[in-house]
Amino acid sequence: MFSLEELSKKISDGSAKVGVIGLGYVGLPLAILMSKRFKVVGFEKSKEIIEQLKNGKSPFTDVTESLLTERLGNTLLLSDNEKDLGDCDFLIICVPTPLDYEKKPDLSYIKTACRSIQTFLKKGQFVILESTSYPGTTEEIMIPLFEKSGLKAGEDFGVAYSPERVDPGNKKFKVENIPKVVGGINETCTEIAAKLYESVLEAKVIRTRDCKTAEAAKIAENIFRDVNIALANELALIFERMGINAWEVIDIACTKPFGFMPFYPGAGVGGHCIPLDPLYLSYQAKKYEFIPRFIELSGEINDFMPIHTINLLIEGLKRVNKKITKSTITIFGIAYKRDVKDTRESPSRIIIEQIISSGGNAKIFDPFAKEIETKYGKYKSEKDAEQAVKNSDAIVIVVDHTIFTEEFLSNLIKTMDEPVIVDCKNVLKEGLKGICEDGIYLGIGKPNHSE
Ligand code: SAJ
Numbered sequence: 001m002f003s004l005e006e007l008s009k010k011i012s013d014g015s016a017k018v019g020v021i022g023l024g025y026v027g028l029p030l031a032i033l034m035s036k037r038f039k040v041v042g043f044e045k046s047k048e049i050i051e052q053l054k055n056g057k058s059p060f061t062d063v064t065e066s067l068l069t070e071r072l073g074n075t076l077l078l079s080d081n082e083k084d085l086g087d088c089d090f091l092i093i094c095v096p097t098p099l100d101y102e103k104k105p106d107l108s109y110i111k112t113a114c115r116s117i118q119t120f121l122k123k124g125q126f127v128i129l130e131s132t133s134y135p136g137t138t139e140e141i142m143i144p145l146f147e148k149s150g151l152k153a154g155e156d157f158g159v160a161y162s163p164e165r166v167d168p169g170n171k172k173f174k175v176e177n178i179p180k181v182v183g184g185i186n187e188t189c190t191e192i193a194a195k196l197y198e199s200v201l202e203a204k205v206i207r208t209r210d211c212k213t214a215e216a217a218k219i220a221e222n223i224f225r226d227v228n229i230a231l232a233n234e235l236a237l238i239f240e241r242m243g244i245n246a247w248e249v250i251d252i253a254c255t256k257p258f259g260f261m262p263f264y265p266g267a268g269v270g271g272h273c274i275p276l277d278p279l280y281l282s283y284q285a286k287k288y289e290f291i292p293r294f295i296e297l298s299g300e301i302n303d304f305m306p307i308h309t310i311n312l313l314i315e316g317l318k319r320v321n322k323k324i325t326k327s328t329i330t331i332f333g334i335a336y337k338r339d340v341k342d343t344r345e346s347p348s349r350i351i352i353e354q355i356i357s358s359g360g361n362a363k364i365f366d367p368f369a370k371e372i373e374t375k376y377g378k379y380k381s382e383k384d385a386e387q388a389v390k391n392s393d394a395i396v397i398v399v400d401h402t403i404f405t406e407e408f409l410s411n412l413i414k415t416m417d418e419p420v421i422v423d424c425k426n427v428l429k430e431g432l433k434g435i436c437e438d439g440i441y442l443g444i445g446k447p448n449h450s451e
Pocket residue numbers: 164165166167168221222225229232262263264265266267268269270271272273274336337338
């Protein structure tokens with residue numbers, strides 16, 4: 001039997017050894033945080049990432065190179081050999097949970113991590129899953145793999161789920177000050193996992209009654225965003241037809257000091273969490289013979305937005321007697337959201353593919369993301385914005401990067417002949433007023449009726 005007392009003692013006297021499996025945007029900040037108090041083994045199967053980190057190169061703004069270097073020389077050991085995890089008291093799994101090609105949960109990373117842990121799992125160790133997944137993953141997937149060792153979860157070794165809530169690049173909320181949810185497979189496990197996080201976090205640790213509740217809380221947080229973004233998008237589609245500015249409507253609704261929370265329309269929902277997490281719950285719900293129509297419909301509405309963006313582009317070009325075919329369209333922003341360089345699930349990919357499949361040419365400008373993979377190959381950002389709009393027929397503003405100010409854009413638009421502008425993020429609040437007379441402006445959520 002592993003003991004609460006023994007592990008609690010190792011936590012309180014700092015002698016516990018912690019293994020972090022997966023050194024991505026979740027695992028690396030956690031390994032750095034844990035290495036403030038404990039000896040940490042940071043395991044990463046990618047030798048390239050290990051090499052980069054060993055050279056003190058941090059791929060994430062959330063982990064400074066000075067901090068990484070300081071910890072590497074001290075309490076943080078990096079390894080691509082599972083054997084180095086064998087004597088860890090705690091093993092925290094922070095691996096990706098993507099979708100497969102059928103848009104179903106891909107738990108292969110979690111299963112691989114569990115299978116390697118199972119080879120050395122021994123009495124007294126404690127495993128925590130942080131990766132986002134559907135309620136039931138810890139108990140239905142992880143524990144059976146661990147118990148193949150003959151050990152019994154909750155008795156011989158501990159198991160808990162504690163969802164990552166990292167928001168990469170967020171200047172205000174970091175891993176140390178974001179409240180942490182923890183749910184064990186029994187009360188003792190909940191308590192031990194909670195004590196571990198409490199020993200390194202500034203933020204509150206919230207104990208749940210079981211793993212499923214903790215898994216459900218995380219997935220609910222992100223589905224909440226996805227469905228509310230879908231609502232903002234549907235309102236935008238309605239108000240466009242009614243000649244109403246949806247962005248103004250949202251700002252005015254915000255004047256209600258309670259009962260309203262703003263979400264904004266856009267070209268679609270990208271990123272590594274929000275578009276995927278609803279499909280994780282939807283998959284599991286169907287196993288309980290429930291079809292989550294609202295959640296699935298929200299995804300369909302969000303998935304329509306890149307297509308709507310193309311529809312606006314076609315309408316704008318038509319008003320200057322052009323078609324996408326043979327036109328050159330400049331895409332401003334290929335990242336999945338403002339001021340990040342990540343292009344995962346970025347709506348721009350679909351927009352670029354639609355332009356190319358319609359016989360158009362696409363040029364890119366993004367100050368953060370340098371390139372994006374499409375089914376027609378890699379599309380790279382131009383070095384400078386002037387070059388990006390040179391000889392272009394239209395600009396599609398997909399991402400509202402901070403540097404895409406009205407002044408920045410109007411200077412570029414003035415260099416174009418009869419420009420067609422599609423604004424997905426209300427960057428040009430007054431359209432082309434005061435910028436150019438001969439251009440055409442259409443925006444998501446804007447009254448786009450032709451004069
Ligand atoms: N988006 C909209 N309209 C909105 C908000 C977002 O179209 O009103 C789009 C964004 O452009 C992006 C996608 O949705 O393409 C996702 O945006 P996001 O702001 O939710 O950003 P993420 O994907 O980085 O979400 C992360 C999540 N963090 C974790 O899963 C730990 C989420 O829970 C956070 O709430 C979110 O960051 C945040 O608040 O920044």
